[in-house]
Amino acid sequence: MKLSILDQAPVSANQTAKQALEQSVLLAQAGEKLGYTRYWIAEHHDMPGLACPAPEVMLPYIGARTSRIRIGSGAVLLPHYKPYKVAEIYNLLATLFPARVDIGIGRAPGGSAEVTNALSEHFLQNVWKMPESLKDLLHFIRNDHPAGSELAKITASPVPETPPEPWLLGTSEKSALLAAEQGIAYAFGLFMSDKDARELLHSYKNSFQPGSFQKPKTILAVSAICAETSEQAEEISLSSLIWSIQRSKGMGLPGVPSITEAKSHRLSATEKDEIDRMRQKMIIGNPVEVKNRLLELHNQTQTDEIMIVTITHSPEDRQNSYKLISEQLLEP
Template structure:
């Protein structure tokens, strides 16, 4: 089972954004050292507690400080951007870091309606136009527009020795069917979905249409995990992420709270209902328990790879979680 990292670049309550981004770079270095397949960083806009609105900038920084791990976006929120510009940016990254660049594509706004309006015009119209935008992006990445297309003589320079690997990210039947139709690899965000994930992934596998000869469908499932030496320690660490999730849902908080801060957070009846959902969508425990559940999740989703997102207040706890998982999974 391949394991990878999804980083949302969280800012803890005692951190600056600069410190959080530095910890993201260190996390990528650690992932490379421990044998994780890839490191992706997410795109968010005007969300307190998340430090990365521009994955392409961070990927330049992370690529320069790593050497072998695949790096990519999780995801480029395509409705905000023109496909040509996205292709140029990721072709340039693939030129700087050959054979290492993934380009994950998503359709979510990544922030508030105000942020969407500030970023681009007609966001909802661009969401509806997503299939056409994806097609255009793939043609730019593969430099293979039909002879009758208006962009047939346009290249997204520089053309890298190995093109970025395109992935479509999503949590719905619509995203799965689009990935299958376009012959793209598919990453299902189980950590942020209440939908029937295995059924959605099966629809992707059943309807996959290869773009190139010999191409096969490929599936990543992203899960929310916190691992520590014992179940009790993992649950203690997880309280920061759990409370922060509750706070975000209510527009509260300015960063991931400490364990002490989270322990003092007042819980109301509605919070308890949401708490049950949050816990049901997380894997929390000791290394053996976590690995067992990851294998179960991979089998359930028919996944080729599990991507792990871990939110903790302490950067050391986050690194330790990934380290314990890798040591158990890879028998380091």
């Protein structure tokens, strides 16, 4: 099984944003040593506790400090940007880091309505135009706009020897079918969706038409926390769960609370129910339990790869979680 890392660049309650971003570099370096296939960093805007609004800035910083692991965006929120500029950025990255760059593409706003308005005009119209924007972006990456097209007169320079690998990220059948139609790889965010992963990935594979890829390629993205014991994993996960609940209510916690702070939080009945629901979507346990659950998902969905997002208060707990999982599932 191939495993990869999705980093949301979480800021802990005792950290600065700079410290959190330096931990992202350390995570990518650790992932490379542990045998993870790729490291993606997410794009979020003005979200308390998340430090990266610009993957295109972090990726060269991380790429220069690693040598083998694939690096990419998880994702470029395309409705905010012109396809040409996105192609230029990722072609430049692919020139600097040959055969290592992925361009994950998404359609979410990545922030509040106010942030969306500050970032771009006519966001909803741009979401509706997403299929056309994606098509233009892929033509720029492949440098193959149809002859006679106005866009065929320009090139997204520099043109790398190996183009960035395009992935569409999504949580619905709509995104799965768009990826299949455009002939690109598809990453399904199970940790953000209640949809049936097996059904969606099956739909993508059955509808796939060769394009940038000659055959379908998939990632299943899951949220997981692994520790030496089940009890430790449950305890560590509480920080992330409390933080997620507070963020969803717009309470804007400054960062992921410590385990002690999380334990001292008085939960309402509604919050307890919400935590139970969130736990159902996460994989939390000791190394054998997490391994078995990941293998079960892999067998159910027949995905090519599983991408893991892990948020903890302690950077050491986060790195240890990835380490324990790799020891169970990756070749040394």
